[in-house]
Amino acid sequence: MPERRYVIDQLISAKRIAARVEALAHEIEAHFADTDKLVVVGLLRGSFVFIADLVREIGLPVEVDFLEASSYGDAMTSSREVRILKDLRAGIEGRDVLVVEDIVDTGHTLKHVMGLLRARKPRRLECCALLDKPARREVDVRATWTGFEIPDDFVVGYGIDFAQRNRNLPFIGKVRFLEPEA
Numbered sequence: 001m002p003e004r005r006y007v008i009d010q011l012i013s014a015k016r017i018a019a020r021v022e023a024l025a026h027e028i029e030a031h032f033a034d035t036d037k038l039v040v041v042g043l044l045r046g047s048f049v050f051i052a053d054l055v056r057e058i059g060l061p062v063e064v065d066f067l068e069a070s071s072y073g074d075a076m077t078s079s080r081e082v083r084i085l086k087d088l089r090a091g092i093e094g095r096d097v098l099v100v101e102d103i104v105d106t107g108h109t110l111k112h113v114m115g116l117l118r119a120r121k122p123r124r125l126e127c128c129a130l131l132d133k134p135a136r137r138e139v140d141v142r143a144t145w146t147g148f149e150i151p152d153d154f155v156v157g158y159g160i161d162f163a164q165r166n167r168n169l170p171f172i173g174k175v176r177f178l179e180p181e182a
């Protein structure tokens, strides 16, 4: 695929993200208030910035673990077939688990991951997703908590990439392609 030129238009500022992350953390804290330890599972790689900010706002004992599921590759369309590339280090049977995801798009990834983890019999299993694109959903799945609902745009920043670029933007932006020059 030839490289297409694009610009990034800001959609959600760093300040709005920070305020929302704090509010989500408080809801999560209230939900799991009686836990002895919460296992917070980040889905790699898109959730790495979000999980870092989120866990610092959660005033509970937490353990951090990561799981990597295959997804887009470098394209912009979902593969629909989900494979686990890196599994958890920890066993989760009987434990409190929070899955942290960057974006719920078609829903295939989250549905697959939640099913896989539920089969391991955690005590409680919830999900917090930073972004949700409800218009794109193909399977019935919902995060327990969602940061922002967004339209069907391709977004980058705050951990989220386009072909492995732009993860380090402090805000969330929308990719806008430029017409090739004549």
Ligand code: IMP
Pocket: 046, 071, 072, 078, 101, 102, 103, 104, 105, 106, 107, 108, 109, 110, 153, 154, 155, 156, 160, 161, 162
């Ligand atoms: P799903 O299985 O279609 O729900 O795909 C979810 C995954 O696709 C997310 O965890 C992201 O990694 C990726 N994804 C979905 N939408 C976008 C986007 O707008 N920008 C970058 N990655 C995205």
Ligand code: MG
Pocket: 043, 044, 045, 046, 047, 071, 102, 103
């Ligand atoms: Mg992802």
